[in-house]
Amino acid sequence: MNAYPDHNLFAFRTLRPDRPSTASIPCAMPGQVAVHLAVCIQDFPLTAKPQFAVPGMLDRPFPDLSNWTQRKTALREGLARLEDLFDELAIPVSLVVESEALDELRPFERLLRNDQHSVVAGGAHAAALQSAFADREAEARAVAGVLERLHDALGFPVDAWRSPSGVHSPHTLEVLAASGVRTVLDLNNDELPFVLETASGSLLALPWQHFSSDLHCLHVCKQRLEDYLHDLTQGVRWLKAEAAQTETRIMTLPIHPWIMAAPHRFRAFGAMLREWSSMPGLNFVNAGRIVAG
């Protein structure tokens, strides 16, 4: 019987080379552990209400001035701190960009056009959930609009996609494949890429890990920063040991500048990345490098 009785998007496989159930996609990236830092650059419209509550949304009565402006630190000093850090450490990252944020990202053109980094389309804005579109055609128009806007602003096409809050409609994967998207970062079920089959064509699923993100661990679960960073470093060490016995592992770390680039968190975050960048057998990657590998 089919491992997945209610869909045929992809086959089951285990992350165990001694008992593979399907061939895994070769992931020939340097080093044992590839850390994929995904910086989520979001726009939070003051008036927008998502279809249902998602983590990080403005949650006070209109106008939620304090949260709305706090989120904007991600498009100002927060992102500047991160850009300086990435430059200092020369680490490539993925920039997951919501298209409505572009108008406020003009000071960051150098960051967005830096070919060390990959740009991933992050939808229109944080409340523009894929499940809220009236039908497949409306969703397709919205996706096309986001991709077009990013292309116009950046001067190059973007073919990787991360849905706002990872929310899907029944048509999302099909719509993405039909829209020219090649890579999707919405699934949390693996640590290596695999192929998804839709009625409109194939997509490459790159591992995402929402439940390792600062949004989940710090904002939702209210973990202490030092514990969160400690746990992540333990995780990287674990993967290094595991990868040495098996094959490359990817640790995807989504971060949100309005959280992690807050001054009281940023110092410790920077220290952690400096430690990681000096670890033998650990490399930083982005979506483009994973795909190329």
Added chain:
Amino acid sequence: MDWQKLLAPWSEDEARPLRWPEAKTLAFWLAPNIEYYEMAPHANSVRAPWPRPFPDMQNWSWRDYGNRVGVWRCLELFDKHGLKGSVSLNAAMCTHLPEVVQAFVDRGWELFCHGQYNTRYLFGLTPDEERAHIASACREIETFSAKRVRGFLSPALTYNESTLESAAACGIDYVFDVCAADTVVPLKLQNSTLLAIPYSMELNDFFAVVAGGLSARAYVDRFKAQFDQLLEESVLQPKVIGLPLHPYLIGMPQYVWALDQMLAHVRKHDEVWCTRAQEIADHVWQHAVPPDRAGR
């Protein structure tokens, strides 16, 4: 169900004569939840299976991680520490992902019934439907393992008034749904008795980390504090500590090291009986439940 009579009042005298085998004082057992989640499950009148509209790709794919990645990390640690316990098994795993179940069978783990799918709840079932659900799940597991299923934990902790009676009617003799004690407690049903074996909800990784917001480091601290307290108390009265786990969570790199530390902590203590739930039940049935309370 007469809820007032379900649990006998707590009494030191009744429990005192019990000792675990080889004069051990604290029984420890592992309870990994090996679960199957449907992306498009049947609707339930009481509870929605997913918090987001269909398809809830974020939450569904995370559960899938457990069977693709997390469980294999857990198995390596269980092997490393020489431990085997009791699998809280959704029977559908035997059909859809048998290689996962086989890995536990090959290692001599007990399999107990955790319903059919973790997305099919007992809420709202009639007693006949409920018995059919439990019986079917037990049968599927027994066919796979060639061993009788004796233990039960309701899928997604969902209940009706009839659930415990239904479990007993299906041949179950111990359950993990009752959280009243850190010792084994007899449950008096209408015509039978079940044993309630501590599942230790406070140590359930999902409740501690996801619902409770603990970091991995804090989870280790909680486990050690609970373990050390019960170890101290167990000198006077034998205790049980279970460790309920979900591979989609504890198998993630930033949490799996915590499991390694917790298991190492257990293994440092010779006075701990590392066992399976069925051995705990067997010992209690044989040595501690008065014949007039057994009703078996």
